[in-house]
Amino acid sequence: MAILELQSPRKNKQFQCTPEHEAAFQDLKLYLSFPSLLPKPEKGEPLSVYLSVTDTAVSAVLVKEQEGQQHPVYYGRDESRAFKIRASTYSIINNTLFKRSQAGPYLRCLQPDEAKQVLQEINDGHCGNHKGGKSLA
Structure with a gap:
C-alpha cells in the first residue's frame, strides 16, 4: 500500500491532487473495503x-x-469472559508464572522437563512419604 506524507496546505496555496495522491487514496480505499477476518478457533x-x-x-x-x-x-464475549476468569487465577512474581490455588499457596507452573523431575523425586521418596496428589499442591 502506498502512503504519502501529506502536508497541510499553506494559507495562499491551493492543494494539487497529483496522480501519486490519487493512487495512494485508491489503495487506501481498497484496503479499508476488506475488513480483517479473524479465524474462529475450533474445539x-x-x-x-x-x-x-x-x-x-x-x-x-x-x-x-x-x-x-x-x-x-x-x-466472542463468552469466550473472552471465560479467558479473563481463567487468566485471573495466574500471577507473575519475579518473572515466574504461578497459579493461585483455592487452598492458599501459589503453585509454580513447571515446564514439562521440570514436572518429570519433580514426579521422579516424589516416586524415589525424596519428598517423604507418598501422599495423594492434592496434598502436594
Missing part, C-alpha cells in the same frame, strides 16, 4: 498465547497456526 485445536507484560499492563493475544502462518483468533 480441541491447539492455540498459542503471547503475553506482553509491563509495569502497568498485561496484554495477551491468542493465535492459531494456519498454512504455516500464525493468525490472531476471534473469540
Whole structure:
C-alpha cells in the first residue's frame, strides 16, 4: 500500500491532487473495503498465547497456526469472559508464572522437563512419604 506524507496546505496555496495522491487514496480505499477476518478457533485445536507484560499492563493475544502462518483468533464475549476468569487465577512474581490455588499457596507452573523431575523425586521418596496428589499442591 502506498502512503504519502501529506502536508497541510499553506494559507495562499491551493492543494494539487497529483496522480501519486490519487493512487495512494485508491489503495487506501481498497484496503479499508476488506475488513480483517479473524479465524474462529475450533474445539480441541491447539492455540498459542503471547503475553506482553509491563509495569502497568498485561496484554495477551491468542493465535492459531494456519498454512504455516500464525493468525490472531476471534473469540466472542463468552469466550473472552471465560479467558479473563481463567487468566485471573495466574500471577507473575519475579518473572515466574504461578497459579493461585483455592487452598492458599501459589503453585509454580513447571515446564514439562521440570514436572518429570519433580514426579521422579516424589516416586524415589525424596519428598517423604507418598501422599495423594492434592496434598502436594
